[in-house]
Amino acid sequence: WxxxxxxxxxxxxxxxxxxxxxxxxxxxxxxxxxxxxxxxIWDHLIxxxxxxxxxxxxxxxxxxxxxxxxxxxxxxxxxxxDIYRFSIAWPRVLPxxxxxxxxxxxxxxxxxxxxxxxxxNVTPMVTIYHWDLPQKLQDIGGWTNVNMVDYYTxxxxxxxxxxxxxxxxxxxxxxxxxxxxxxxGGTYRAxxxxxxxxxxxxxTHNLLKAHANAYHLYDKEYRPKFGxxxxxxxxxxxxxxxxxxxxxxxxxxxxxxxxxxxxxxxxYSAEGNYPPDLIRLVDAKSAAQxxxxxxxxxFTPEEVTHIRGxxxxxGLNHYTTYLLSMADGEVGAIPSHENDVGIVRVQDPQWPxxxxxxxxxxxxxxxxxxxxxxxxxxxxxxxxxxxxGYADFDGVEDAARVSYYSHYLNALLHAxxxxxxxxxxYFAWSLMDNFEWDDGYVSRFGLYLVDFNSxxxxxxxxxxxxxxxxxxxxxxxxxxxxxxxxxAFSS
Ligand SMILES: O=S(=O)(O)CCCN1CCN(CCO[C@@H]2O[C@H](CO)[C@@H](O)[C@H](O)[C@H]2O)CC1
Numbered sequence: 001w002x003x004x005x006x007x008x009x010x011x012x013x014x015x016x017x018x019x020x021x022x023x024x025x026x027x028x029x030x031x032x033x034x035x036x037x038x039x040x041i042w043d044h045l046i047x048x049x050x051x052x053x054x055x056x057x058x059x060x061x062x063x064x065x066x067x068x069x070x071x072x073x074x075x076x077x078x079x080x081x082d083i084y085r086f087s088i089a090w091p092r093v094l095p096x097x098x099x100x101x102x103x104x105x106x107x108x109x110x111x112x113x114x115x116x117x118x119x120x121n122v123t124p125m126v127t128i129y130h131w132d133l134p135q136k137l138q139d140i141g142g143w144t145n146v147n148m149v150d151y152y153t154x155x156x157x158x159x160x161x162x163x164x165x166x167x168x169x170x171x172x173x174x175x176x177x178x179x180x181x182x183x184x185g186g187t188y189r190a191x192x193x194x195x196x197x198x199x200x201x202x203x204t205h206n207l208l209k210a211h212a213n214a215y216h217l218y219d220k221e222y223r224p225k226f227g228x229x230x231x232x233x234x235x236x237x238x239x240x241x242x243x244x245x246x247x248x249x250x251x252x253x254x255x256x257x258x259x260x261x262x263x264x265x266x267x268y269s270a271e272g273n274y275p276p277d278l279i280r281l282v283d284a285k286s287a288a289q290x291x292x293x294x295x296x297x298x299f300t301p302e303e304v305t306h307i308r309g310x311x312x313x314x315g316l317n318h319y320t321t322y323l324l325s326m327a328d329g330e331v332g333a334i335p336s337h338e339n340d341v342g343i344v345r346v347q348d349p350q351w352p353x354x355x356x357x358x359x360x361x362x363x364x365x366x367x368x369x370x371x372x373x374x375x376x377x378x379x380x381x382x383x384x385x386x387x388x389g390y391a392d393f394d395g396v397e398d399a400a401r402v403s404y405y406s407h408y409l410n411a412l413l414h415a416x417x418x419x420x421x422x423x424x425x426y427f428a429w430s431l432m433d434n435f436e437w438d439d440g441y442v443s444r445f446g447l448y449l450v451d452f453n454s455x456x457x458x459x460x461x462x463x464x465x466x467x468x469x470x471x472x473x474x475x476x477x478x479x480x481x482x483x484x485x486x487x488a489f490s491s
Contacts, residue, residue, distance in 0.1 A: 001348070001350070001351070002365065003351070003352070003362070003363055003364055003365060003407075003486065004364055004365065004407065004410070004411075004483035004484055005364035005365055005367060005368040005407060005408070005410045005411020005412070005413075005414050005415070005483070006368065006410060006411065006413070006414030006418065006483065007483055008413075008414065008417075008418075009410070009477060009481050009482075009483065010476065011410075011413035011414065011416070011417045011476065011477075012413075012474075012475045012476040013413070013416075013471075013475045013476070014416075014475075015475075016424075017423075017424065017425065017426070017475075018082050018083055018384065018424060018425030018426070019080075019081045019082055019083070019425070019426060019427070019471075019472045020081050020082060020083035020084065020085055020125065020386075020425060020426070020427035020428075021076060021079055021081050021083075021084060021085070021427055021428050021429075021430070021431045021447065021468075022084075022085040022086070022386060022387050022427045022428065022429050022430055022431070023065070023072075023084075023085070023086050023087070023430050023431050023432070023434065024086070024087045024127065024130040024131070024132075024174065024434075025086065025087045025088060025089035025092070025130060025132060026040060026042050026059055026087075026089065026130060026131060026132040026435070027059065027062060027063075027430075027434035027435040027436070027437070028062055028063040028065040028072070028086075028431075028432065028434045028435070029062060029063075029064075029065045029066045029089065029092075030059065030060060030061035030062040030063065030064045030065065030066055030067075031061075031064070031066035031067070032058075032059060032060045032061075033060075034066065035066075035092075035103070035105035035106070035109070036092075036095055036103040036105050036106060037089065037091050037092040037095060037103070037106060038091040038095035038096070038097075038134055038135070038136060039091065039134070039135040039136075040089065040090075040091045040132035040133060040134060040135060040190075041131075041132065041133045041134075041135050041138045041142070041183075041190040041191045042059065042131065042132055042190045042437075043058075043059070043060075043091075043135070044135040044138070044190070044191075045190040045191060045192055046058045046059065049192075052192070052438060053437075053438055053439075053440040054438060054439055054440050054442055055439075055440035055441060055442050056440070057435070057440040057441055058435075059435040061457075062434060062435045063432055063433070063434050063435075063450050063452075063457050063459075064456075064457045066109060068456065068457060068459075069109075069112065069113045069116060070116055071459060072113075072431065072432070072459075073113070073116040073117050073119075073120055073122065074120070075431060075432065075448055075459060075461075076117065076120065076122050076431060077120040077121075077122060078461070078465075078469070079431075079447065079465060079468060079469045079472065080469045080472045080473055081122070081427075081469075081472055082122070082123055083122065083123045083124070083125050083169065083425070083427065084117055084122050084123070084124055084125065084431070085125040085126075085127060085169075085171070085386055085427050086113070086124070086125075086126065086127070087126070087127035087128070087129070087130035087132075087174065088110055088126055088127070088128060088159060089106075089132050090129065090132060090133060090134055090155055091132060091133075091134040091135075092106035092109065093106040093107060093110075093155070093158060093159070094106075094134065094155055094158065095134070096134070096136060097134040097136045097137040097151060098151065098154070099154035099155060099157065099158050102158060107162050110162075110163065111162070111163075114163060114166050114167065115166075118166060123168065123169065124166065124167050124168075124169070125167070125169035125170070125171065125386075126159065126163065126167050126169070126170055126171070127171040127173075127174050127233065128155070128156055128159060128170065128171065128172050128173070128214065129152070129172065129173045129174065129179075130174040131174065131175075131178065131179055131183070131189065131190065133190075133191075137151060138191050142184070142191060142193075142203075143179065143180065143183075143184060143202070143203035143206055143207055144184060144193075144195075144199050144202040144203055144206070145206070146206055148206050148207075148210060149206055149209045149210045149213060152210035152213070152214065153210060153213040153214060153217060156172070156213075156214040156217060156218075157217060160217065160218060160221070160222045164218075164222040164225070164226050164228065165226055167228070168226065168227060168228040168229065169228065169229055169230075170214075170218065170228065170229070170230040170231070171230075171231060171232060171233045171315050171386065172210075172211045172214045172215065172230065172231070172232050173207060173211055173232050173233070174233045174317070174386075175233060175234065175235040175317055176204065176207050176208075176211075176232070176234070176263050177234070177235060177259060177260070177262065177263065178235060179203065179207065180199075180200045180201075180203035180204045180207060181200045181337055183203070184199035184200050184202070184203040185197070185198075185199055185200025185201075185203075185336065185337055186200075188438065189437070196332075196333050196335065196336035196337065196338075197295055197333070197334070197335025197336045197337070197339070197340070198295055198335070200336075200337050201282070201295055201296050201297060201337075202297065204262060204263070205297040205299075208263065208266050208267070208307055209303065209306075209307065211232055211267070211307070211310060212267075212306050212307040212310045214230070215230055215310035215311065216306070216310065218230045229312040229313055230311065230312055231311040231312055231313040231314065231315050231384070232263065232267065232311055232314075232315055233315030233316070233317055233386040233387070234260050234263050234264055234314070234315065234316060234317065235260070235316075235317040235318070235319075235387075236256070236259065236260035236316060236317070236318060236370060236374075237259075237318070237319070237320055237321055237322050237345075237366070237370075238318070238320075238321040238322070238363070238366030238367065238369055238370040238373075239251075239252040239253075239255040239256050239259075239321075239322055239324045239345070240252060240321055240322070240323050240324065240366065240369075241323070241324060241325070242323040242324060242325040242346070243325070247325070247326050248324065248325045248326070250326065251324040251325050251326045251343045251344075252324040254277055254324075254341065254343055255322075255324045255341075255343055255345065256373060256377075257275040257277050257278065258275060258277060258278045258281070258337075258341045260374075261275040261278070261377075262274065262275065262278060264314070264374075264377075264378060266299070266304070266307045266308065267307060267308065267309070267310055267311050268309075268311065268314060268378040268379075268381050269308075269377075269378060270379065271308075272304045272305065272307060272308030272309075273299055273304045273308075274296065274299070278296065278340075278341075279294075279296060281340050281341060281342070282294055282295055282296035282340045283296065285335065285339065285340045286335075289334070289335060295335060295340075311381075312382070313381070313382045313383065313384045313424070314374060314378060314381045314382065314383045314384070315384055315386040316370075316371075316374065316383055316384070316385050316386065316387075317385075317386055317387035317388070317429070318367055318370060318385065318387070318388050319357075319359075319360055319387075319388065319389070320347070320359060320360050320361050320362075320363060320366070321347070321351075321361065321363035321365075321366030321367075322345035322346065322347055323345065323346050323347065323348060324343055324344070324345050325343065325344050325346075326342065326343055326344075327342045327343055327344050330342075331343075331344060347359075347361050348361070351363055352486045352489030352490070353489060354392075354400055354488075354489045354490070354491055355390060355391045355392060355400070355443075356391045356392055356393045356439070356442055356443040356444065357391040357436075357439065357443050360390065360391055362390075362403075362404055362407065362486065362489055364407040364408055364410065364411040364483075365411065367388070367408050367411040367412065367415070368411040368412070368414055368415045368419065368421075371383060371412070371415040371419070371421040371423055372415060372419045372421050374421075375419070375420075375421040375422045380422045381422060382422055382424045383421070383422055383423045383424065383425075384423075384424055384425035384426075384427070385412070385423065385425065385426040385427060386425075386427050387427060387428075387429035387430075388408055388426065388427075388428065388429060389401075389404075389405075389428050389429035389430060389445045390404035390405070390445070391436070391439075391443040391444060391445050392443075392444055393442065393443075393444065394444060394449075395449070395462075396449050396460055396461070396462040396463065397462075397463055398462045398463050398464050399463065399488045400488045400489055401447075401462065401463075401464040402463050402464050402467045402488070403485070403486070403487075403488035403489065405428070405464055405467055405468060405471075406467065406477055406478070406481050407483070407486075409426070409471055409477060410477055410481065410483055412426060413476075413477070428447060428468055429445055430445045430446050430447070431446065431447060431448060432446040432447070432448040432449075432450050432459050433445065433446035433448070433449055433450040433452075434446065434450070446462070447461070447462060447464050447465040447468055448460060448461055448462065448465055449461075449462055
């Protein structure tokens with residue numbers, strides 16, 4: 001494999017290219033039940049099933065950013081980036097889940113954080129939903145309940161009313177596929193409902209309507225007054241055909257259409273609606289399984305129009321690459337999205353990793369190819385990479401993370417300069433080590449190390465923080481960067 005994203009080493013980032021860094025409330029704030037915050041579905045899952053988290057930890061305190069947000073803002077400033085992407089915890093702002101009871105202390109915390117960022121001349125970007133649904137709403141069905149469309153719209157309105165004067169970048173949902181496929185159709189994410197084949201489709205159907213409502217509300221009521229942009233952050237691996245047979249090439253395209261395309265086609269494609277391949281496959285499988293109607297709910301023509309075009313940018317979260325092939329026969333549980341789509345993904349064991357997240361192989365060319373695929377498939381939509389990063393076990397001399405960022409930023413530069421991909425920004429995941437969901441604190445993604453045993457959760461810049469701020473300032477890769485050097489990943 002030539003794993004590199006390209007050979008030229010002196011490309012630079014345009015002046016107006018946006019650099020940022022990202023976090024999420026459920027992973028950094030802690031204060032899980034302080035000052036009026038109610039239980040989220042993650043608090044509930046982890047408190048009732050401690051074995052869900054590999055190191056049996058929880059996010060009750062995490063990086064204690066509820067208390068230490070001024071230090072966080074300072075770190076963002078030290079990095080020299082333009083934008084700080086953080087999420088607002090629904091259960092902290094609306095403890096009952098409903099907008100009839102707004103928690104003033106919750107609003108105050110986010111006001112304080114935003115004011116601190118503005119003081120440092122950093123632009124805030126708010127993710128409205130980064131997985132932490134109030135448990136009280138899950139108790140009445142969560143995202144399988146059609147009324148979530150209204151509950152989410154009411155929640156978004158509270159945030160726009162309170163913050164739209166200072167927040168000019170909004171992300172409605174972080175990785176809806178993780179929420180729906182892994183949380184409602186599986187057990188990898190909260191609420192771990194695992195009603196595969198049914199609930200992942202209900203969750204997606206309601207979530208896309210909720211997203212469109214928030215977009216139209218912002219577009220009509222707040223953008224005229226404050227300007228600003230609103231989009232969605234979709235997670236996507238790159239899908240490389242396992243072999244160069246037509247069958248495997250079709251499998252790779254089918255993976256992209258039925259995973260990231262599940263959410264991107266309704267919002268960003270010219271025709272809207274779910275991807276035709278997904279509709280065809282789920283309808284056929286449902287009929288073969290004697291369902292009286294397809295397990296994939298249908299949008300009315302009005303709903304297709306209501307959802308199409310509801311984003312100013314394509315937020316992309318990318319980490320790694322898979323090899324795709326068509327399944328021979330049935331795969332996955334019956335019924336399930338996996339079984340409906342019928343493809344198999346593997347990773348080449350020779351790809352470098354040495355990461356604490358087993359799935360995170362270092363494949364820079366995949367990032368470049370994915371950016372080109374999105375640009376081509378969705379007609380040059382402005383892309384903002386809202387997450388990209390690398391996980392290791394510990395330490396500030398993080399040579400592997402330095403190498404990962406160098407290679408992925410090199411791939412991005414080639415996507416920009418050679419493929420003319422429509423990328424306008426790049427945000428590193430993450431500002432600091434934080435609660436990595438089922439991996440707890442074992443897997444660290446931070447540019448800053450967090451000492452979770454110290455009373456002040458001391459944050460210390462890693463080598464990668466210096467690498468990243470160097471790129472932001474110089475607009476290019478450091479001298480001596482070698483696109484073929486993957487030594488940092490050999491154990
Ligand atoms: O092959 S397996 O099925 O065993 C694992 C599938 C691999 N995916 C890759 C994409 N990733 C999205 C990560 O999710 C994002 O990335 C960060 C790091 O994980 C999180 O901390 C963020 O909260 C989240 O936005 C979820 C796991």
